[in-house]
Amino acid sequence: MEKKLKELKEEALKQIEASQALDKLNEIRVAYLGKKGELTVLLKSMKELSNEERPKFGQLVNDVRKTIEEKLEESKTRLALAIREEQLKNEVIDVTLPAKKNNVGHRHPNTIALEEVERIFIGMGYEVVEGPDIEYDYYNFEALNIPANHPAKDEQDTFYINNKILLRTQTSPVQVREMEKGKLPIRMIAPGRVFRSDEVDATHSPSFHQIEGLVIDKEITFADLKGTLAEFAKELFGPQTKVKFRPHHFPFTEPSAEVDVTCFKCGGKGCRMCKGSGWIEILGCGMVHPHVLEMSGIDPKEYSGFAFGVGLERIALLKYEIDDMRLLYENDMRFLKQF
């Protein structure tokens, strides 16, 4: 009987070893360990044995059962693993097939540039404010030290609605509106649409955008203006950017300057973009003219300030190397998708 048990064990282990499928293993389990399985039958035949032999044989049968069970479990794990592996092998995908996209839309390059500028100045404590597109002559000119019949009025090619209302030619009137509120100090930027009577071509548009900046406080200096705009230029065009301040004239600032930055394409060596000079003009600025402060009810002996104006389209065109301003207002999807 012991011999039979041994043969049975070896036969079972052999079968388990050879089986390649989970259901085959199950068949083996039933064939040996099931209710009518061979081992169960063998165990039943134990009653033929003597009382002394019985526990020993029982022990032997149980050992065999345990061995077979262990072997079954082991094979099951092995097989499951093989099957998982087979499955993984069959599930290889072509990762180069096209992506399923939400087709997210695109911001206008003007807005991207504007948000960049806003981010920089908000970080420096500036509030973003707005003023009306259609404006009184007073705010657009007179309060900015450009009295009636001033030649600068002609230079700006103004669109008029009537003799006292016009389409603002600059965002500078927002300066006056903020100063008139009487809340000091002021640190603001004012982005917005401006209008000038220029025919549409690659570099002109009768409607474009400016960003005005204004700081009014005690002891604001030209050095502060330089520092602020140098910081701005570095943030916008990269840390290597240098700035150059050239004397200029604006009726509402004194001293005034135009600001050039080192060409961000060639780094200042000179290229087509900067017309070989290594510098690109980006904005106009200056110390707020004492007349302007006075007209807005601020005492120039106590307060001083600086102001600057940036052409948004200019920044966008330069930054994204757009060669024709008309593209900004055509809204061709093939253009917008690039931003």
Next chain:
Amino acid sequence: MNTPLSWIKAYVPGLQVTEQDYTDAMTLSGTKVEGFVKFDKNLDKIVVGQIEKIEKHPNADKLVVCQVNIGKETIQIVTGAPNVKEGQKVPVVLDGGKVAGGHDGSPLPEDGIKIKKGKLRGVESFGMMCSIEELGASKEMYLDAPEDGIYILKDDAVVGSDVVEVLGLHDAVFEYEITSNRVDCYSVLGIAREAAATFHQKFVPPVVVSTGNKEDIHDFISVEVADSDLCPRYCARMVKNIKLAPSPEWMQRRLAACGIRPINNIVDITNYVMEEYGQPMHAYDMATLEGKKIVVSRAEEGEEFQTLDGQIRKLDPSILMIRDGVKAVGIAGIMGGENSKITDEVTDMLFEAACFDGTNIRLSAKKLGLRTEASGKFEKGLDPNQAEQAINRACQLIEELGAGEVVGGIIDQYENPRKPKRIVLEADRINQLLGTCIAKQEMLEIFAKLELEYNADTEEVIVPTFRQDLECMADLAEEVARFYGYDKIPTTLPTGEATTGKLSFKLRIEEIARDIAEYCGFSQAMTYSFESPKVYDKLLIPQDSILRQAITIMNPLGEDFSIMRTTSLNGMLSSLSTNYNRRNKTAKLYELGNIYLPKKLPLEELPEERMQFTLGMYGDGDFYTMKGVVEEFLEKIGITQKISYHPEEKKPFLHPGRQAEICYKKTVIGYIGEVHPQVADQYEIGERTYLAVLDMPSVLPLATFERRYTGIAKYPAVMRDISMVVPKGILVGQIEEVIEAKGGQYLESYALFDIYEGSQIMAGFKSVAYSIVFRANDKTLEDKEVNEAMERIIKALKGIGIELRQ
């Protein structure tokens, strides 16, 4: 303003500088150089040669073979020029040299033209003789240049010497951008003064000596200024026995380099002094002046006058005239008269150098549509104190050039001589404004270079009258800063009270609008604020619509840009149309832009500017796609309660059966719909096109960033599906209203999951299926409670003609 550097150097003799250094330094001190053109940029190896022998070319009728002495040797040159003769001295470019351009005067190539020896029709040629155009110059600068052919040099030119030197072409013309406040710099002397100060050199203006014979101009003519408000100063001098002739070469070249064509000595002197001093002058033929006097007075209403260009001009009393004793002879500061102009027969003339009111000249020139070189100078507002010096300078040149006999004396009507302004020098405040510590002494040195004197007793800076731009401390600060160097001023950041950087609530909401629109696949468009009044017809907007009450621009760029938009639709549809016409298969655009609604027309106060969030698309998606974007946006800005859509037929530009007003509670906040096919046709969009417009001022008060957590349900939900047969005319919105009204306190949500019309449903009906979710916060719902709610809903649905589907 274009000026050759050699002319500047004439008044700043110590100026030794390269063109680039001059450009950089002048720009940094405030006289912006726009660019310069070097005459000798592409001229190389060009020498004076003398033609010793000319022979026929053996193989070509139109060519000749010349032996040309170039000093060290004689070389053979083949030429086709028609004007060469033996013995002439000519410019010769040698083998390996360079000329500026071709002989036809076409635009000069960037790098010039290289000249190499070679064979012409089998005969060797070792160089080329040059025309004036090949030398990069023009016939205007060298009036003796032949119409066609080689430029023949003067007999005294030294053979073998540098032609560029001989012709004075080692020079460059600079173009300046002069700012409107620096009237004094619209002159060679003004720029020279700035150059001297920039380069720390001595400024040596021309010495104007007294001129004139023993006669007295007052014996010939008198001047009366009737309207001195428009003519602060009037100077006149007289010249007899005029001998018209070409002006000397140096004068011609300077004028030509400035872009002024030399004519004759008198005209050239006038122009020369205008460039030099910035003071325009006018000359009248004495023989044409009647009554022995000049009167400066306003024109009569309706007066007509023939200017020297032959045109008849209609005048009015705002325009200032120059008259003699009988008639008008010129429009002051703008243009002289046909009746008194200088002709070749002139013998005596009256020279006028006046100062006219700048604004008046500008307005008159504008009114007449006649902007001249002179009016352009006057309108900037000239310094009356320079008129006398300029006219004396002109008379001095007339004598020096032998152009005529200057009569002694000057007529000078100058009622209120302009006096120098005085500005108290507050060095501390200047430093305070600039953020510098510049010593007062250094400031004074800068002022001295600019001819600003300082009175130590009164501590005042005395500003010469030619510097009309200097009025206050800030102006002096700029002068200090310019010459101290903008680049040397330190860079600091503002200190003081801290401020909060932020976007306004409105701008934050607009930012979210952009984010959501883009997330939903829409790209940002920007369109113009002005458009054509014709767009209303294009949009089928009725004649009496309030939308047609648009603000009109007085001076538009044309009808297409003449009114301020009252709707954002045209911009959007035009952009979609552009995309469609360019064969873009789909386009999804949004715009955030203002419309302009007048409170009253004609405009008396500023209009309302209303920000519109406009969405438009074709090619991909439908009405409900648009609706999705609208709702995503509204949810994101905290509008969580149900938005309702009211089907309307009010918008003529939308499909009558496919449009709705977007409402929140009772407020209309926008509209949405499919574009009317006729409108789509007018915009040439061949696809179904959809629009949605949200009026941001209506949306803003509803928006909020406040959010409150309400807890996540602990008890299970009960879901019931309901399938209905609905008459076609009933909107699902009505069904939803019923569900909401009758669902009771446990109603959590509901969702449409099927809608069907077709063969299995009776005609005139549709099948609609909803799944409705109930849940209590504090217990597990019992079937009974849910059944009751469902019964209420079903009963109410029956009330509007809806049956459950069997």
